[in-house]
Amino acid sequence: MGSTRSSNFTDYSGSRSNDGTGGTSGIDRCRQAFSCSLEEIELCDYFATHSTVPPVGTELVIVHQKRLFAATPQGVKVGALPTSFNYLAACMKDGIAYVGVVTASGMLPVPTVLADFTAQ
Numbered sequence: 001m002g003s004t005r006s007s008n009f010t011d012y013s014g015s016r017s018n019d020g021t022g023g024t025s026g027i028d029r030c031r032q033a034f035s036c037s038l039e040e041i042e043l044c045d046y047f048a049t050h051s052t053v054p055p056v057g058t059e060l061v062i063v064h065q066k067r068l069f070a071a072t073p074q075g076v077k078v079g080a081l082p083t084s085f086n087y088l089a090a091c092m093k094d095g096i097a098y099v100g101v102v103t104a105s106g107m108l109p110v111p112t113v114l115a116d117f118t119a120q
Helices: 046-052 086-094
Strands: 033-039 060-064 065-071 077-082 098-106 112-119
Touching: 046 060, 046 077, 060 077, 060 112, 065 112
Parallel strands: none
Antiparallel strands: 033 112, 060 065, 060 098, 065 077, 098 112
């Protein structure tokens, strides 16, 4: 989308595709590192087993099981990624894997886990 009421399209980079199919931002979203707050933590296996959230520094991977989840390297689900990251499913289908680490976690007022991820 362009800026409203300014007659400028500031949201577009101006990059063009060589094959005439449209422009690109020049950024590969699949390869970008990202941070997120995990969702549905209290419904996931880690919380059900330990009755707490993982500590800062816990290693994570992303798994796709109908929805994208952050899990321990052993496959224990910690929390769901926000749906704004659903595009990662296509990246993973193309062979990209994601690893991460818990950067903050807490139990009050509700279970919370923040994590940083990067593509491998």
